[in-house]
Amino acid sequence: xxxxxxxxxxxxxxxxxxxxxxxxxxxxxxxxxxxxxxxxxxxxxxxxxxxxxxxxxxxxxxxxxxxxxxxxxxxxxxxxxxxx
Amino acid sequence: xxxxxxxxxxxxxxxxxxxxxxxxxxxxxxxxxxxxxxxxxxxxxxxxxxxxxxxxxxxxxxxxxxxxxxxxxxxxxxxxxxxxxxxxxxxxxxxxxxxxxxxxxxxxxxxxxxxxxxxxxxxxxxxxxxxxxxxxxxxxxxxxxxxxxx
Numbered sequence: 400x401x402x403x404x405x406x407x408x409x410x411x412x413x414x415x416x417x418x419x420x421x422x423x424x425x426x427x428x429x430x431x432x433x434x435x436x437x438x439x440x441x442x443x444x445x446x447x448x449x450x451x452x453x454x455x456x457x458x459x460x461x462x463x464x465x466x467x468x469x470x471x472x473x474x475x476x477x478x479x480x481x482x483x
Numbered sequence: 484x485x486x487x488x489x490x491x492x493x494x495x496x497x498x499x500x501x502x503x504x505x506x507x508x509x510x511x512x513x514x515x516x517x518x519x520x521x522x523x524x525x526x527x528x529x530x531x532x533x534x535x536x537x538x539x540x541x542x543x544x545x546x547x548x549x550x551x552x553x554x555x556x557x558x559x560x561x562x563x564x565x566x567x568x569x570x571x572x573x574x575x576x577x578x579x580x581x582x583x584x585x586x587x588x589x590x591x592x593x594x595x596x597x598x599x600x601x602x603x604x605x606x607x608x609x610x611x612x613x614x615x616x617x618x619x620x621x622x623x624x625x626x627x628x629x630x631x632x633x
Contacts, residue, residue, distance in 0.1 A: 477554060
């Protein structure tokens with residue numbers, strides 16, 4: 400999945416869960432799957448994930464737990480080329 | 484994101500790594516970096532720009548907006564043990580204040596360095612007094628901290 404970053408429309412995935420591939424139809428993205436997803440809370444372990452990334456001119460996966468023993472500032476934002 | 488990219492050296496000095504996440508593909512991240520962000524920030528974006536097209540990561544962090552198919556502005560401070568110490572989520576039209584993220588990181592680093600023996604009162608910044616919670620401080624916070632110190 401995110402380990403190989405090629406032409407495939409890969410997405411980020413939470414560690415331990417099968418990521419939904421955007422290349423294949425996912426008719427049964429079921430409720431229980433959504434309910435089983437962790438929700439981040441302060442004081443709790445940050446959900447680990449792997450995601451394809453752009454980094455200094457190259458493509459490759461980034462994994463949150465690769466930065467264990469460091470402080471991490473994790474920033475979500477609505478989209479590239481937005482104004483804010 | 485350009486604000487964070489521009490001030491990345493400040494974070495590096497504090498031993499902080501940055502990961503940005505949106506639903507855009509890594510290809511689009513490259514285009515945004517090459518065509519816009521690199522014109523705002525010398526050398527371009529210095530950290531990983533992650534892609535979460537299916538929203539899996541955003542869901543796990545509670546920032547996935549299924550109506551718009553985007554991720555809300557969510558900022559998480561994660562400590563070296565992988566514990567989320569702070570989170571802030573904004574709707575899209577308002578941007579974050581970088582200096583506030585730095586202040587919070589410094590405060591949590593100070594708490595950690597003290598082994599949890601010190602706490603940071605409202606408005607704490609480096610150099611300002613901290614609180615040392617214990618029996619002697621109960622009912623005596625007014626002696627060491629006043630609202631105008633914020």
